[in-house]
Amino acid sequence: MKNKGYLHEFTKGLLKENPTLVGLLGMCPTLAVTSQAFNALGMGLATMFVLVGSNLMISLLRKVIPATVKLPCYIVIIAGFVTIVDFLLHGFLPELHENLGTFLSLITVNCIILGRAEMFASKNPPLPSVLDGLGMGAGFTLSLLAIGTIREILGAGSWMAGTPIAIVFPDAFPTLSIFSSTAGGFLTLGVLVALAGLLTKKKPPAEVGCAACPMAGSCTGCTAAPEGKEETA
Amino acid sequence: MKHIILPPIVLTVVCAAVCGLLAAVNAATSDKIAQAEINKVQKSLVTVFGEGTYTEQPQSFEGVTAVYRSDSGLTIYDITADGYAKGGIRALVGINTDGSIGAVGIVSCGETAGVGTKVTEKDYLAQFAGAKDASGYPDIISKATFSSNGLRSAVQLAQDCYAKEGQS
Numbered sequence: 001m002k003n004k005g006y007l008h009e010f011t012k013g014l015l016k017e018n019p020t021l022v023g024l025l026g027m028c029p030t031l032a033v034t035s036q037a038f039n040a041l042g043m044g045l046a047t048m049f050v051l052v053g054s055n056l057m058i059s060l061l062r063k064v065i066p067a068t069v070k071l072p073c074y075i076v077i078i079a080g081f082v083t084i085v086d087f088l089l090h091g092f093l094p095e096l097h098e099n100l101g102t103f104l105s106l107i108t109v110n111c112i113i114l115g116r117a118e119m120f121a122s123k124n125p126p127l128p129s130v131l132d133g134l135g136m137g138a139g140f141t142l143s144l145l146a147i148g149t150i151r152e153i154l155g156a157g158s159w160m161a162g163t164p165i166a167i168v169f170p171d172a173f174p175t176l177s178i179f180s181s182t183a184g185g186f187l188t189l190g191v192l193v194a195l196a197g198l199l200t201k202k203k204p205p206a207e208v209g210c211a212a213c214p215m216a217g218s219c220t221g222c223t224a225a226p227e228g229k230e231e232t233a
Numbered sequence: 234m235k236h237i238i239l240p241p242i243v244l245t246v247v248c249a250a251v252c253g254l255l256a257a258v259n260a261a262t263s264d265k266i267a268q269a270e271i272n273k274v275q276k277s278l279v280t281v282f283g284e285g286t287y288t289e290q291p292q293s294f295e296g297v298t299a300v301y302r303s304d305s306g307l308t309i310y311d312i313t314a315d316g317y318a319k320g321g322i323r324a325l326v327g328i329n330t331d332g333s334i335g336a337v338g339i340v341s342c343g344e345t346a347g348v349g350t351k352v353t354e355k356d357y358l359a360q361f362a363g364a365k366d367a368s369g370y371p372d373i374i375s376k377a378t379f380s381s382n383g384l385r386s387a388v389q390l391a392q393d394c395y396a397k398e399g400q401s
Contacts, residue, residue: 068240069241069243072244076247076251080251087258087262090262091265091266091268092269101343180346181346181348
């Protein structure tokens with residue numbers, strides 16, 4: 001990882017290891033708040049703030065926190081940052097705060113954040129950890145914004161409603177209310193995941209026969225194992 | 234011994250540090266948050282009942298968050314009712330001096346977008362105006378029975394409270 005440099009730590013989260021569209025992490029906020037683009041953007045940025053903050057703290061404390069209590073420590077640190085975001089949004093952007101509702105506090109248990117803490121920040125120095133947090137956060141924000149944009153335009157016939165840059169389409173614009181509901185969220189997500197797969201040229205998982213199965217030796221239900229071995233050989 | 238004593242100490246220190254940080258942030262933002270809450274209600278009051286001054290009244294009823302009186306003589310009840318979601322509808326119900334409905338407005342609606350949120354539409358809310366009792370309420374919206382009933386119960390509660398207030 002060191003060879004690829006710091007830039008890689010940032011850019012990998014944008015597409016190649018995009019937490020939402022490639023990693024399929026954090027599905028709960030992804031589907032819940034993306035019926036409007038502005039909410040999606042707010043959720044993305046709030047998560048990014050928490051991700052960067054928690055990655056930095058956890059990386060700084062990585063040699064101090066004993067392995068036995070690392071999860072409680074991570075959760076406390078993450079929950080602390082989430083509460084800070086909660087206070088700030090409630091005070092300064094009360095409408096966004098209301099729209100995000102419980103999903104704001106649920107950032108605490110967003111698996112992207114805990115995942116990056118465990119997989120990256122706890123093993124790497126502060127600078128790459130912050131870059132990792134920024135990249136993953138940006139990837140998450142962009143994915144949510146894309147889903148939110150598609151759902152709001154198709155479902156409500158507007159974009160960024162409630163903000164100064166709002167665009168409202170005329171009433172004649174046909175809207176499909178399914179895109180405002182969760183089912184439409186899944187549809188949009190599915191299409192974008194496929195698109196991300198295409199862009200990253202990720203091959204579908206190869207068909208694994210009995211031969212390549214690590215359990216082949218001890219698997220009693222599998223009689224094809226010896227033949228399978230010949231095939232691959 | 235070290236591996237028994239150290240983990241709880243580290244966890245305690247981390248918790249204490251985070252608590253301290255939160256206390257600081259809370260102190261810095263609590264005024265702002267209180268102001269934002271007041272602004273939100275005042276903004277809704279102006280949107281629903283027009284420009285004017287609204288003063289909070291000392292009365293309190295079960296299920297009613299706050300009571301306001303406008304300078305135009307309306308008594309306004311801030312009520313949160315259950316729709317399809319628990320506490321899904323927060324409505325402002327204004328009662329005229331004769332006990333009929335002046336206007337109904339929605340502060341926030343956590344109902345299903347595109348289905349339950351139909352009860353927040355202006356045309357629907359306007360149909361409540363002038364109703365003396367439940368027989369004058371608009372019909373329940375098809376496919377949004379829970380949300381409609383939730384809103385009706387909020388309006389009903391406001392009228393009940395107004396009736397009680399008049400007797401005492």
